[in-house]
Amino acid sequence: MGRYLGQKLLIYSLTFFFAVTIDWLIPRLMPGNPVDTLVSRMALRADVAAILRSYYLQAFQLDLPLWQQYLNFWGALLRGDLGVSIWLFPQPVLKLILDAVPYDLFLLLPAVILSWIAGNQVGAMAARVRWLDNSILPLGYILTATPYMWLALILAWSLGQVAGLFPIAGAYSFGIRPHLSWMFIKDLLWHWFLPFASLFLVMFGGWAIGMRNMIIYELEADYSRYLESLGAPPRLIRKYAFRNAMLPQITGLALQLGTIVAGAVATEIVFAYPGTGYLILQAVLNQDYFLLQGCFLFIITGVLIANFIIDIIYALVDPRIRTGMTGA
Amino acid sequence: MGLRVENLRVYYRTLRGYVRALEGVTFSVADGEIMGLAGESGCGKTTLGHSLIYLKPPMNYIEGQVFLDGQEVPIWDMKRMNEFRFRRISVIPQYAMNALNPTRKIGQLIADLLAAHGVDFKEILPELKRRLDLVQLSHEVLNMYPIELSGGMRQRAVMVISTLLNPSLLIADEITSALDVSTQKAVCEMIVEFRNRGFVRSTIFITHDISILYQIADTIAVMYAGQMAEKAPTEAILRSPRHPYTRMLIASLPQVGVRYREERLRGIPGAPPRLLDPPPGCRFQGRCPVAFERCVETPPFVEVEPGHFVACWREI
Incomplete structure (x- = not known):
């Protein structure tokens, strides 16, 4: 029974890893950028919007290369941190x-x-x-x-x-x-x-x-x-x-x-x-x-x-x- | 007293009409007799076995009577038959290897079944264990699920279960068909042993393998296309068959010492009639080498010698 459960656990861990990777990837395959949406909702002047935009990109770490984002994502996930919502900013x-x-x-x-x-x-x-x-x-x-x-x-x-x-x-x-x-x-x-x-x-x-x-x-x-x-x-x-x-x-x-x-x-x-x-x-x-x-x-x-x-x-x-x- | 079946007619109801699977079957099995029931596929042997214990649609009871130890058996009544099933008439089914509920321990299954018949499992346990010893199954199987047993072990377990209440009549339906020859022999010996020890009184052993019947059966009944062709003591059937079908059937068995490279094994030319609309009279007439005008009438199943019954106009 122990060996059986061990085997199952291994399979489930692997499944979890791949599922989470896909989960991370899918939103990023959508066209567009969440920060643009957020900034455009504020209806600011063009120059202020540009500054805010770069600020938010940095805050959400969306300016980093994808592999870096991916690693950071796992790091945060293992600490139990799922990030901050953009829709209801700044609620976690x-x-x-x-x-x-x-x-x-x-x-x-x-x-x-x-x-x-x-x-x-x-x-x-x-x-x-x-x-x-x-x-x-x-x-x-x-x-x-x-x-x-x-x-x-x-x-x-x-x-x-x-x-x-x-x-x-x-x-x-x-x-x-x-x-x-x-x-x-x-x-x-x-x-x-x-x-x-x-x-x-x-x-x-x-x-x-x-x-x-x-x-x-x-x-x-x-x-x-x-x-x-x-x-x-x-x-x-x-x-x-x-x-x-x-x-x-x-x-x-x-x-x-x-x-x-x-x-x-x-x-x-x-x-x-x-x-x-x-x-x-x-x-x-x-x-x-x-x-x-x-x-x-x-x-x-x-x-x-x-x-x-x-x-x-x-x-x-x-x-x-x-x-x-x-x-x- | 044993079993007496008179003029039994059982048809299958299909969309195109009745399939006349049993047409006026008459025979009897004496106490302590092991009757082998032989015949080719579709001749009605399994239908006969089923109708004696479990006559369920699409099988339709048309007419006929069955007596067991002088008492009439209501084979047409599914509910009233429950008094007879298991206690007085029992069956080892063709699918014996899959006959046990896969999610119930065998001991529990037996206890459930006995409780349904008002028998206490604890009381019968010592006898059950003796019988398991007899068929060389360990007592452990009572604590096991069917999946933990091999096919042969499951079949032996079913043989013990089916005969546990010492029925007057046991129907063994093609129980050797899926087995290798050494297991076949063991199973056959058990059937004889069950009879010798009085676990069962009369046995109907359904098979298409006549060589097996030669070893265990006291009498052999040969069916053809839903009718009884011949019934006689085993020796008589094999040495001096009277019905042309039986003769051709016996003649087509391979014999020891004959080289079939030089002499071709003979079969019976032709095929059995369709039972949806069989020809009137003897159903073998189409393939029979000695058929004559009289064969359009149904021949009676008469005793031509003591214990030797034949349904053929040539023999009367």
Whole structure:
């Protein structure tokens, strides 16, 4: 087991190194220059602008050769310094991200986990109840094929705009400051509901269909047939099938959980929800190298950690992998 | 008492109509008898084995009766059959090597299965261990996952599981087909041993390999295109077959001492009829060298000598 984990760690470290390098490179491949954007926003006289421009270029160390920038970037990264945002100058990138991440977790953690649980249960039921299968299957395909953004727009328009039941922007009302009170929590949940519902529905469709197909596959497997010919009750066979069908679903869940720090870009944009997805959009629009790098760094780390955890969980759940890695 | 099957008809429902896989099959297996069931692919031997324990769509029960120890077996009723399955009729499936749930320890699997039949695992454990010894599996396998066993070990484990409750009838479905010859021999010896020790009373051993049946079977039944052609004690089938199909089948077996470079191995010309719309009467008539007018009627399966049954107009 130790050797297996060591091997995995090495692979993940290498992946991290290359991913971070690409992360550093991509914003710099965009045409234009963030400092120009920053300076032009200030609407200064041409000569003052030129002075400010060279000052900022030096301050952000964008005047150095690329290889030097790259090395400095790693140095700062290892000290835990993600730099300063250009869009919201002079706030540090780390603070912006840490402010946004709770909203992502608050929105996506319930959406992913609840849709996973509900999807698995309903999918497993659909595999053996015909009328449920006939209704859930088409519904599931429609839901899972729906773009998040489109469903979000439909919900915002119908329940928010037309029916007026829910607000369609922000994480809380503009008139309130975040504090701990029932009024604020109620307001938070009220704003949270539509983005949550749009994510939940789309994900639910995917999980339910995946589970249904896996269960049907498992119920047709040789071991199910053997148990059935030996008169085992359907309950026992379903129990086995469910457990085996869960394995791919667990991988799917882990991958989803890994990406939740990235927020749900489209949903957060539609509902102007202040999560990481919203930050990424602003960072791109403002050519904010450092903010963009920081956001992607969080995503990379999240995905890698989730994958690593799933490698471990999988080994615990599935004896086939456990034997494989202990080399027995 | 053993097993008695009367006029069993089981068809497969397909989009183009019924495939008449079993057409009026009648035979019986005595207590302690190991009956070999032989025939070429698609002749209905596995369908027969399945319909005795696990008759599930697309298989369709049309008519016929099955009696086990004098009691009628409701093979058409999936639910009521659960009283018979495992306790009184059991099966070693064709896919025995993959028959165990990969994510459950073998001991736990057995415990789950026994609990479903109201049997206490702890009570039966000493007997289970004795039987594992008999098939030369260590007691450790109870604590292992199927993946930790070789294919042969998994098959032996399945043989022990299937016979654990001492069924009256065991259906062994092509269990030697995927094995090398030395393992085949060991498996066959176990089937005989199970019978001798009373773990199972009657056995139907389905195979297409007649030379294996010669070693273990008391009687051999030969099927052709969904019908019983001949059933007789093993020696009689091999030495004095009566049905033309059996004769040609036996004649096409390679013999020791014959150089087939000089004399070509003979087969049976032609192919079996399509079971979607088979010709009326004897289904072998199209390939039969001695067919005559009468063969358009279905020949009865009659006893021409004690214990020797044939379905051929020429032999009546």
